[in-house]
Amino acid sequence: MTRRHDVKHYPGLGPLVALFFVYLYAPLAIVVIYSFNANRIVGVWTGFSLEWYASALNNRALMNALKTSLTVAGVATVVATTIALLAALAIIRGRNVRFRKLSETVVNLPLLLPEIVLAVASLIFFSLIGLQNGMMKLIIAHSAFCTPFAFLPIRARLQGMSLDFEEASADLYASRWTTFRRVTLPLIFPGVFSGAMLAFLISMDDFITSNLLSTGGTTTLPVYIFSLIRSGTSPELNAIGTLLIVASLILATVALAVAARGARNND
Amino acid sequence: MNEAKAVEVRSVSKSFGTYQALRSVSFDIGANEFFTMLGPSGCGKTTLLRMLAGFETPDSGSIRLHGREVLDLPPHRRRVNTVFQNYALFPHMTLEQNVAFGLENLGWDRARIRARVGEMLERVHMETMARRRPGQLSGGQRQRVALARALAPDPEVLLLDEPLSALDLKLRQAMRDELRKLQRDSGITFVFVTHDQEEALDMSDRIAVLGAGEVQQIGSPTEIYEEPANRFVADFVGETNFFDVEVLETVAGQATVRTPFGLVITAPETGVAGRRRATLSVRPEKVNLGDQAQGVTMQGQVVNKNYMGGYTHYTLDIGGIELRASRRNASREGDAIAAGETVNVGFAPLSARVLAS
Amino acid sequence: MSDSALHNPPLDRPHRPRPWHNLPFWGLLPTWVLMGFALLVPVVIVAAVSVATRGTHGGFTWDFNLASYRQILFNEGWTGEMEFTPQYLMIIARTFVLAGATTLICLIFAVPVAYFIARQTAGTKAVLIYLVTLPFWVSMILRVYAWMIILGRGGPLPRFLESFGLPPGTSFMFNDFATLTAMVYTYMPLMVLPVFASIEKLDVTLIEAAHDLYANRWTTVRKVILPLTAPGIVSGAILVFVPSLGAVLEPTLMGGGKQMMMGSLIQLQFGGGRNWPFGAAIAMTLMCFVVIFLIFTAHRAARKGDVA
Numbered sequence: 001m002t003r004r005h006d007v008k009h010y011p012g013l014g015p016l017v018a019l020f021f022v023y024l025y026a027p028l029a030i031v032v033i034y035s036f037n038a039n040r041i042v043g044v045w046t047g048f049s050l051e052w053y054a055s056a057l058n059n060r061a062l063m064n065a066l067k068t069s070l071t072v073a074g075v076a077t078v079v080a081t082t083i084a085l086l087a088a089l090a091i092i093r094g095r096n097v098r099f100r101k102l103s104e105t106v107v108n109l110p111l112l113l114p115e116i117v118l119a120v121a122s123l124i125f126f127s128l129i130g131l132q133n134g135m136m137k138l139i140i141a142h143s144a145f146c147t148p149f150a151f152l153p154i155r156a157r158l159q160g161m162s163l164d165f166e167e168a169s170a171d172l173y174a175s176r177w178t179t180f181r182r183v184t185l186p187l188i189f190p191g192v193f194s195g196a197m198l199a200f201l202i203s204m205d206d207f208i209t210s211n212l213l214s215t216g217g218t219t220t221l222p223v224y225i226f227s228l229i230r231s232g233t234s235p236e237l238n239a240i241g242t243l244l245i246v247a248s249l250i251l252a253t254v255a256l257a258v259a260a261r262g263a264r265n266n267d
Numbered sequence: 268m269n270e271a272k273a274v275e276v277r278s279v280s281k282s283f284g285t286y287q288a289l290r291s292v293s294f295d296i297g298a299n300e301f302f303t304m305l306g307p308s309g310c311g312k313t314t315l316l317r318m319l320a321g322f323e324t325p326d327s328g329s330i331r332l333h334g335r336e337v338l339d340l341p342p343h344r345r346r347v348n349t350v351f352q353n354y355a356l357f358p359h360m361t362l363e364q365n366v367a368f369g370l371e372n373l374g375w376d377r378a379r380i381r382a383r384v385g386e387m388l389e390r391v392h393m394e395t396m397a398r399r400r401p402g403q404l405s406g407g408q409r410q411r412v413a414l415a416r417a418l419a420p421d422p423e424v425l426l427l428d429e430p431l432s433a434l435d436l437k438l439r440q441a442m443r444d445e446l447r448k449l450q451r452d453s454g455i456t457f458v459f460v461t462h463d464q465e466e467a468l469d470m471s472d473r474i475a476v477l478g479a480g481e482v483q484q485i486g487s488p489t490e491i492y493e494e495p496a497n498r499f500v501a502d503f504v505g506e507t508n509f510f511d512v513e514v515l516e517t518v519a520g521q522a523t524v525r526t527p528f529g530l531v532i533t534a535p536e537t538g539v540a541g542r543r544r545a546t547l548s549v550r551p552e553k554v555n556l557g558d559q560a561q562g563v564t565m566q567g568q569v570v571n572k573n574y575m576g577g578y579t580h581y582t583l584d585i586g587g588i589e590l591r592a593s594r595r596n597a598s599r600e601g602d603a604i605a606a607g608e609t610v611n612v613g614f615a616p617l618s619a620r621v622l623a624s
Numbered sequence: 625m626s627d628s629a630l631h632n633p634p635l636d637r638p639h640r641p642r643p644w645h646n647l648p649f650w651g652l653l654p655t656w657v658l659m660g661f662a663l664l665v666p667v668v669i670v671a672a673v674s675v676a677t678r679g680t681h682g683g684f685t686w687d688f689n690l691a692s693y694r695q696i697l698f699n700e701g702w703t704g705e706m707e708f709t710p711q712y713l714m715i716i717a718r719t720f721v722l723a724g725a726t727t728l729i730c731l732i733f734a735v736p737v738a739y740f741i742a743r744q745t746a747g748t749k750a751v752l753i754y755l756v757t758l759p760f761w762v763s764m765i766l767r768v769y770a771w772m773i774i775l776g777r778g779g780p781l782p783r784f785l786e787s788f789g790l791p792p793g794t795s796f797m798f799n800d801f802a803t804l805t806a807m808v809y810t811y812m813p814l815m816v817l818p819v820f821a822s823i824e825k826l827d828v829t830l831i832e833a834a835h836d837l838y839a840n841r842w843t844t845v846r847k848v849i850l851p852l853t854a855p856g857i858v859s860g861a862i863l864v865f866v867p868s869l870g871a872v873l874e875p876t877l878m879g880g881g882k883q884m885m886m887g888s889l890i891q892l893q894f895g896g897g898r899n900w901p902f903g904a905a906i907a908m909t910l911m912c913f914v915v916i917f918l919i920f921t922a923h924r925a926a927r928k929g930d931v932a
Binding site: 008010013014016017021023024025027028079082087090091093097098099103109112114116117118120128140141143144147204205207208212225229237238241245248249251252 | 647648649650651652654655656658659661662663664665666667669670673733736737739740741743750752754755756757758759761762763764765766767769770771772773774780809812828831832834835841844866867869870872873877886887890891894895900903904907908910911914915918
């Protein structure tokens with residue numbers, strides 16, 4: 001009755017949105033449910049079982065892939081976040097920056113171009129200069145395409161932050177370095193944190209580049225999963241998928257919570 | 268009043284959660300009237316206006332526009348237009364397109380729309396900017412376009428939601444005169460919402476003072492100011508001095524009361540009959556000082572003095588009771604009373620009011 | 625410290641070298657080095673390889689040759705005659721149709737969902753946006769894999785439809801529909817978020833004003849809500865369309881070997897080391913499409929910005 005003339009209310013929208021969320025989560029739920037299936041054939045439910053988790057956790061190849069992924073993502077996150085932070089400071093806070101617009105485009109370039117093109121480019125380039133180290137290749141390529149993901153939240157935070165704080169700090173006799181350390185960095189930290197989390201996620205998730213660049217010893221997790229999928233769906237794959245889904249959701253929740261809290265505290 | 272009724276509000280109530288915004292409000296608005304709903308924020312005036320427009324539905328009660336019940340009509344079926352507080356001009360449309368929007372939705376043909384848009388923009392002196400967008404206009408210009416847009420479909424009632432509050436002081440004064448003129452020329456019923464008493468007194472044919480979700484008083488600007496119905500109205504509209512008094516006698520709208528200065532005076536009353544305690548309201552400009560003091564006179568000491576240019580406000584101490592007076596600075600030498608001086612203080616009992624506490 | 629020292633420190637400040645006196649240069653140097661090394665130079669090399677000559681055992685030689693681009697349209701016979709072949713054009717067309725359809729479907733769902741979320745109270749809004757974002761954090765390959773299970777033989781969807789008379793053993797996999805399904809699912813959040821950001825900024829009194837001026841709900845959507853959310857819709861379309869054009873995983877896993885898109889075709893040329901110059905030529909073609917699309921949208925946005 002009270003909603004009758006609420007012109008901002010569109011009837012039927014609620015059920016549509018409910019359906020939308022079912023659509024978003026049902027596929028993930030199905031992977032999770034099937035991971036507890038005792039039967040070797042994915043589609044046929046014969047009973048509850050945890051055996052596929054045991055076999056996933058004992059899978060050496062999987063653990064190696066996980067280790068490779070974590071190493072690459074860890075290093076790439078540090079490199080990308082550092083470079084992004086420096087670039088954001090220069091672009092937003094620098095005075096008389098030559099090529100400001102161009103530099104910003106270059107930072108964001110990996111977002112603008114299809115990843116497969118960049119992957120092919122790195123593959124050809126690394127093979128031409130004779131770079132053999134698989135880990136090195138992955139780290140360089142990952143650092144490059146993770147940089148814009150780290151850059152955007154830092155840039156947004158820095159731009160949203162008034163210069164007044166830094167000027168007040170300088171007015172109170174702080175050197176530029178002290179100002180950066182005690183004022184700027186703490187204030188933009190939520191941005192830096194979000195950026196680093198995004199970079200880490202994007203690196204962990206990457207398939208296209210890693211698939212082209214990885215060699216025998218340096219298979220990343222998505223590449224390994226891809227090979228499992230190729231050899232046919234199996235309940236063990238569902239167990240691995242479930243573990244990864246749970247890990248991602250926990251990580252995402254923590255990251256979003258920290259970012260949200262930081263945003264609240266500082267505003 | 269013999270005119271047709273444009274709006275009839277009958278026992279309208281509305282709560283938001285536990286907060287009761289309107290408690291059984293009833294009143295009528297005559298056709299061609301400039302009617303103002305005045306009150307502090309949260310008094311329910313905006314809720315009422317939104318109900319007339321159709322954006323809110325009352326929990327109970329009824330609303331009629333020109334005799335027709337409208338509660339079942341959604342906003343786009345009511346021949347009522349609104350000038351929004353922030354104007355709500357569509358930023359992606361030119362002024363022309365903004366003004367034409369309502370006419371298009373009413374299904375007017377193109378030639379008629381073009382003629383009407385031109386006429387309306389001319390009437391608000393914006394015809395040269397027809398192709399601009401709202402983002403390129405000043406506040407006053409936006410205000411004019413919003414008026415043109417709302418008046419173009421020739422609504423039965425025009426609703427104005429604090430339309431002047433976003434303008435600066437000088438512009439506000441000019442727009443008041445313009446609004447009043449537009450209302451007289453168009454003959455459309457205006458329902459104006461404001462918290463600014465000066466605006467209300469200046470423009471309205473009648474004012475409804477709202478407070479705490481109820482209509483406190485309805486009347487002409489003079490009635491509202493000079494004959495407030497209760498303490499709330501006297502306090503909200505204009506400045507005043509309040510004194511707790513003891514009622515000795517009430518006869519034919521006059522109450523004889525004992526004031527805290529010890530004097531017994533007889534002044535017009537509202538709603539005091541049968542009560543022992545009441546409030547005496549005396550407006551500062553009705554209090555005269557020095558040799559101008561007449562009526563009820565006392566001695567008082569000037570404790571504070573605020574020079575305001577056109578006026579000077581005095582705070583006086585009369586035997587431990589504080590009284591504020593204000594005096595027009597009619598000449599340069601007019602402001603001759605110094606702080607600390609003891610002067611004669613007086614007011615005419617007829618210009619004071621005895622109100623229920 | 626003496627009193628005078630305390631009062632005078634600013635005096636010698638200007639003479640001291642300021643540690644960050646060249647922030648723009650040192651701040652941007654690492655970016656240029658990394659991007660130059662990992663991206664700019666390699667892309668130029670891809671351009672060069674695309675006009676190089678294919679070697680006999682994979683690989684290539686640096687002889688200028690447009691054969692790779694010709695190969696997109698023509699099949700070269702044994703005697704050197706050129707015969708028009710539509711097979712790669714089909715792949716390019718499929719790429720555009722699937723990417724366009726993905727963008728459109730995402731848009732159709734994103735607008736009402738984003739509108740609904742934007743109308744909620746602050747707390748609910750935060751929770752719903754969190755729920756929209758969350759699946760995006762799950763690895764893309766797993767999200768595609770989930771649809772392989774759902775659509776595949778014996779999966780939930782065929783089984784469900786089998787109870788309505790679909791012949792048993794049906795699979796919905798390995799066709800363009802399957803690829804599209806996975807693409808819409810993987811890119812949906814990229815559309816919802818910018819559209820939401822745009823709708824959230826929409827002043828609700830504009831919607832009321834539209835209704836006040838006799839517009840019904842549909843007119844309001846068409847004339848007020850959609851035009852004012854155009855910036856969000858455009859950025860959402862870019863965020864979905866560009867990666868869709870370069871999709872690799874979805875066509876490879878869902879479309880099977882035959883229903884290729886440009887991304888999977890490129891991958892194929894390099895995966896087995898089969899034909900680098902041809903792969904490079906396709907990659908350059910794809911990049912040109914993307915760059916043209918981006919320049920086009922940026923140009924339109926700039927023109928609109930001038931008027932507004």
